[in-house]
Amino acid sequence: MNAPLAVNIVMIEDDEGHARLIEKNIRRAGISNPVHHFLDGTSALRFLYEDARGPVRNGPALILLDLNLPDMSGIDILARIKGEGSPLRRAPVVVLTTTDDKLEIQRCYDLGCNVYITKPVNYENFATAIRQLGLFLSVIQVPDVEES
Amino acid sequence: MMAVRQTSERQAERRFARTVLLLVMLGFAAVMLAGMMATLAMLRGEDRAVSINHAHRVEREVDGIRLSLEQMRSARRGFLLELPVDPNASYDKASARLFGAIERVGRLTVDNPVQQDNIGRLSAMAGTLDQLFRRSMSPSSLRAAASEQERQRLASKVEALANRMLAEEQRLLAKRNAERARAVGSFYAVLAVTALLLALVGAGSIWVIRRYTGELLVSRDALQSLNENLEGAVAERTTDLQRANEEIQRFAYIVSHDLRAPLVNVMGFTAELEAAIEPLDALIARVDAEAPALVDDEARRTVRDDLPEAIGFIRASTEKMDRLINAILRLSRQGRRTIAPEPIDLDQLVTGVVDTLRHRIDELGVTVAIAGDMPQLVSDRLAVEQILSNMVENAVKYLKPGRPGDIAIAARAHHGRVLIAVSDNGRGIDRRDHERIFDLFRRSGAQDQPGEGIGLAHVRALAYRLGGTITVESELDAGATFTLNLPARFVDEKSGTT
Numbered sequence: 001m002n003a004p005l006a007v008n009i010v011m012i013e014d015d016e017g018h019a020r021l022i023e024k025n026i027r028r029a030g031i032s033n034p035v036h037h038f039l040d041g042t043s044a045l046r047f048l049y050e051d052a053r054g055p056v057r058n059g060p061a062l063i064l065l066d067l068n069l070p071d072m073s074g075i076d077i078l079a080r081i082k083g084e085g086s087p088l089r090r091a092p093v094v095v096l097t098t099t100d101d102k103l104e105i106q107r108c109y110d111l112g113c114n115v116y117i118t119k120p121v122n123y124e125n126f127a128t129a130i131r132q133l134g135l136f137l138s139v140i141q142v143p144d145v146e147e148s
Numbered sequence: 149m150m151a152v153r154q155t156s157e158r159q160a161e162r163r164f165a166r167t168v169l170l171l172v173m174l175g176f177a178a179v180m181l182a183g184m185m186a187t188l189a190m191l192r193g194e195d196r197a198v199s200i201n202h203a204h205r206v207e208r209e210v211d212g213i214r215l216s217l218e219q220m221r222s223a224r225r226g227f228l229l230e231l232p233v234d235p236n237a238s239y240d241k242a243s244a245r246l247f248g249a250i251e252r253v254g255r256l257t258v259d260n261p262v263q264q265d266n267i268g269r270l271s272a273m274a275g276t277l278d279q280l281f282r283r284s285m286s287p288s289s290l291r292a293a294a295s296e297q298e299r300q301r302l303a304s305k306v307e308a309l310a311n312r313m314l315a316e317e318q319r320l321l322a323k324r325n326a327e328r329a330r331a332v333g334s335f336y337a338v339l340a341v342t343a344l345l346l347a348l349v350g351a352g353s354i355w356v357i358r359r360y361t362g363e364l365l366v367s368r369d370a371l372q373s374l375n376e377n378l379e380g381a382v383a384e385r386t387t388d389l390q391r392a393n394e395e396i397q398r399f400a401y402i403v404s405h406d407l408r409a410p411l412v413n414v415m416g417f418t419a420e421l422e423a424a425i426e427p428l429d430a431l432i433a434r435v436d437a438e439a440p441a442l443v444d445d446e447a448r449r450t451v452r453d454d455l456p457e458a459i460g461f462i463r464a465s466t467e468k469m470d471r472l473i474n475a476i477l478r479l480s481r482q483g484r485r486t487i488a489p490e491p492i493d494l495d496q497l498v499t500g501v502v503d504t505l506r507h508r509i510d511e512l513g514v515t516v517a518i519a520g521d522m523p524q525l526v527s528d529r530l531a532v533e534q535i536l537s538n539m540v541e542n543a544v545k546y547l548k549p550g551r552p553g554d555i556a557i558a559a560r561a562h563h564g565r566v567l568i569a570v571s572d573n574g575r576g577i578d579r580r581d582h583e584r585i586f587d588l589f590r591r592s593g594a595q596d597q598p599g600e601g602i603g604l605a606h607v608r609a610l611a612y613r614l615g616g617t618i619t620v621e622s623e624l625d626a627g628a629t630f631t632l633n634l635p636a637r638f639v640d641e642k643s644g645t646t
Contacts, residue, residue, distance in 0.1 A: 015413065017410075018413060018416075098405050123415040126416060
């Protein structure tokens with residue numbers, strides 16, 4: 001509600017329906033930060049690192065990441081964001097995906113993922129989960145992007 | 149082509165082996181024949197030696213005849229010279245020796261007609277000669293010139309005859325000696341031939357044995373390398389199979405995940421639609437109240453009946469689809485789960501399974517009989533529990549209406565396997581469906597019980613995973629017996645350890 005407006009939410013999700021449902025439920029939780037939605041990894045990475053409105057050039061960001069993307073694995077994006085020397089190293093990443101494979105979850109946390117959420121198939125649960133995420137986002141403190 | 153060549157090769161080989169065997173046998177037969185011939189020759193040689201001895205004896209006796217004659221003459225001479233010795237006595241002795249010798253020669257030469265003839269004449273002449281001698285020595289001294297002449301002539305004739313007989317015997321002896329020499333020669337020849345044959349057969353046998361041994365060694369090596377290749381091939385196939393299996397499981401996993409994503413949308417937007425009904429309904433209620441002419445029955449029905457009905461169907465279907473996808477996911481996970489074999493107390497496990505269903509069992513008034521003293525089993529506890537739980541649950545679930553349920557659980561060991569049978573007196577399964585019920589999403593009989601047709605497919609996948617099988621025996625309306633057949637000691641094909 002009173003989260004600093006400067007915090008952009010970057011959503012990397014190839015399923016437009018999911019993206020829409022996520023956005024709707026975030027809004028229902030009262031989050032009004034701008035949401036930048038990308039359908040594939042390439043354009044998302046370009047926005048994150050190069051776009052004038054992107055987090056590297058323009059303030060803090062929170063990243064919602066799906067692991068199953070058409071052009072690359074979400075794990076690769078996570079590794080790039082959390083990698084050594086990345087300017088976005090401190091940006092919180094919420095992995096939000098259908099994969100509930102134990103190894104996959106461990107790998108994400110190993111790479112530096114901040115929160116891992118499995119999308120519930122049951123919509124009520126899904127909506128609840130996203131709304132709770134929204135509440136969580138409303139209190140989360142996002143660090144400024146490091147000047148590189 | 150290859151097979152034909154092999155067959156003809158084999159036939160040639162067999163022919164060769166038969167020929168070799170025949171030759172060896174012939175060789176041994178020849179050696180035996182030669183040995184027999186040598187023995188025969190030796191025996192014949194002995195015969196010759198006997199007859200030669202015989203001839204020598206005849207010779208000696210004939211000599212004895214001549215000697216006796218000479219003694220008779222000298223006795224007579226003694227008589228004439230009136231020597232102090234008793235000439236009559238010495239003559240008698242000599243003549244007795246003569247007749248004895250003649251008789252002996254006659255006996256010795258019974259087989260020789262020539263000598264018999266000679267001996268007959270000799271004997272007659274000797275008789276006459278003896279009389280003449282005796283007469284010439286008589287004291288009356290009837291010595292006549294004629295008789296004296298006659299005596300001398302006869303005596304020389306006897307001597308000549310004896311000499312002829314001696315010559316005859318010597319001829320025979322020479323003949324027999326020659327024969328004997330020949331026999332000895334042939335014996336040595338036969339012996340030499342035998343030795344040669346023996347050497348040949350021996351050499352041939354050694355050659356054949358060496359040849360076969362060499363062939364055996366070669367074929368043994370070939371077999372060994374073939375065996376090693378076979379092991380490699382089996383290992384390769386096993387790896388391929390495992391890879392294929394893993395691929396299928398991975399495929400099932402990915403597919404079920406990818407199917408889930410659109411389902412989230414369907415369910416999500418259905419919920420959004422449902423949520424949209426509320427304001428619409430409120431709107432219609434308000435319009436009804438304020439300006440009823442603005443809405444017709446169709447709009448009202450659409451919002452209040454059609455939309456909720458459609459949404460209800462979509463929800464039910466998506467929920468079912470969600471369950472099916474979850475079932476596939478669970479099956480694929482089951483394949484990926486590592487099996488942890490441990491000793492299982494079957495009695496305890498079965499009792500535990502029945503106890504978890506106790507509430508339903510009591511509610512339906514089902515009796516469950518558990519046979520005691522179940523065999524030892526080393527397997528994955530969780531998997532066995534899931535299988536048995538499903539089997540018992542099915543027995544409780546598919547009762548024959550109007551017949552009180554009766555379930556029996558028993559287990560026995562059989563040749564390194566453990567067979568666990570769950571029998572019920574329920575509605576039974578049609579023979580046509582015995583295979584079908586183990587397929588995913590397939591069910592049998594009246595669809596009056598909740599379920600997706602997943603349980604038995606799951607059970608069979610688990611049984612396979614434990615290296616076992618599950619089978620059913622049943623007739624419609626006559627109950628069913630499901631038998632779980634597990635190895636008494638679980639062996640992992642991947643690592644080969646228990």
